[in-house]
Amino acid sequence: MEGFDLIKIKPFEDERGYLKKIYKKGFAEEHSQLEEVYILYSFKDSVRGNHYHKLNIEYFFVVHGTAKVAVKNINTGFYDELEVDEKDNLVIAVHPFIAHAFKNEKEKELIILVVATKQYDPADDDTYRLEILE
Template sequence: MENWFELIHIQPFKDKRGSLKKMLMISQLREDEKIEEVYVLFSNQGSVRGNHYHKKTLEYFSVISGKAKVALKNLDTCAFEEIIMSASSDVILRVPPNVVHAFKNEEEEPFIMLAISSKEYNKMDTDTFPMEILE
């Protein structure tokens, strides 16, 4: 775990039918955190998503199919990190406010990512601020 983003390692339940991965439980949320939006990203080869940060929004991400290159930049310290997340990683990425985040699909197959957000997107009152850290 880093102090400016967090990789939450999960233990999937597995049996002969397959596996079950719990992405987020209320016990993982801090007292002042809430969830307002859940969505799924489908990203084709070569595509980049994100390249932005939020001033108020907390987000969780988990790759559920394929593989994603993830770039993260802490705006307070300028620390930068790149990681690879895949469906087999069994991790959930917690991205707090003021951390620029971007996702790139460098594979032939699309990646599918589950995203959970503490703030519902509102185009009239957006908390999304562009900043390119991944091409």
């Protein structure tokens, strides 16, 4: 993909349930290190994101629900939308200069786990607003 990757994961399953590894060292660039992990909870019709980063790489995993995902390469103009469900077992890796947004169009709450290579710091903000999804 152009500026983002869809990484298919294979859950481990046994009689106790499932284990889904949403981040492994091999997913990231060699020099990247993780600085932040958080969970987004989104209600019906809410939109998250609508921004891009110049330094940060983020990994998104839909834990619960379905997300409408939009990505736009701000250098080339490439734009794509896709729907990602909790059962898809996809990690969305968003690279720098790729605007991204997530919308919950369903009644079911949307929960997304996010892993980032740069910690949010309001004094040194690497977040640049760009509305690509309403």
